[in-house]
Amino acid sequence: MVDERYCVRQVTKTRRSSAVKVAKEQEKDIGRKVIAVTVRRTLRKAGLGAIEKPKTALLSAKNICKRLSWCMAHKDWTVDDWKRVTWSDETKINRFNSDGRTWAWIRSGESLKSHHVKMTVKHGGGSNMLWSAITYAGVGWMCKINGNMDKALYKEILEDELERTTEFNIDKLELERQQVIF
Template sequence: MLCKLSGESIGPETVRCALREAGLKAVKKVKKPKLTRNAKLERIAFAEAHLHWTVDDWRRVLWSNETKINRLGSDGIKWAWKKGGENLNDNMVVGTGNFGGGSIMFWGCMGYEGTGNGCKLERTLNKEVYLEILGDEMERSLEDLGLEPGEVIFQHDNASAHQAKVCLNWLDESGIKVMEWPAYSPDLNPIENLWAKLKRRLGTYNSPPPLKHT
């Protein structure tokens, strides 16, 4: 396109130099859920609905979600600096161990006053497993964080287990209000920051901790 507009042959490096001189730099694209028009409208509606919430309003929210925890770090690409012709050393290798090192699925929650109870998911999350979590870890979290069932606003996403009728009925019968959550919006959930901090902490271990203690 530039060649056609200018009538000259322009190489990629010339373009990169011009962009750098203009104050631009190459960055990795951030991974975010691909949103449909309706999903975008839902997110806008969510923001507008909570635009005038006070700190006291947010104090009432119990945030929750599941996350995958790898025994040997994240699934993402890791980078290292290497000179031309330099042989591999320990800093350039990510060990995988047998069968990739293993991972667990973990459910947890947090409120304004701190973290609640969590649990390792021994089975695939379905409505039966989630109902057990609500009646155990979630209820104990409310008590530990000083949140009353009639006042708390419970946040979870739209996963099928979360939205199962038996689970929503249990929450309703327990007097627990559920926050309406826009689809495909994990980035709006502050518990994602907690998961990131937890995984960074686990990444500081010189050797991976046993899964049963993770």
């Protein structure tokens, strides 16, 4: 017999990462065989479900301090202050599907349907790297990045595309060129 409260406590308080680990732990405590499938069923019955852990950047203590001090330095900024900021980023857009794992629910005995399957194409279908910027006044110019982004290419993009974005939006922002922050 699996102890539901024990299983729930293991995954919520001690952060056991898998039903297999919870089963082994409970097996040690009660001295009887416990199967991971039973633990999973018990956890689902208790309202818990497994997810694939999302990725996030690991921040060092130094970076956390830098981010906090930046936030503290800008906490009193007004809307007019933020209107002067231009934000930019680059992104990869896949032509077909995502790079990550995908999940689907299926009933026992049900045959696979198209929505259960991740369709693929040879060589992944390709992708495009794009750079763009946004301002309070709206979106900026977008450019396709060919190859890898390096210091020289980034500088070239800033000189061309950021300048075009600033010129395009400066009248809407009612600012002088030197007032824009990047």
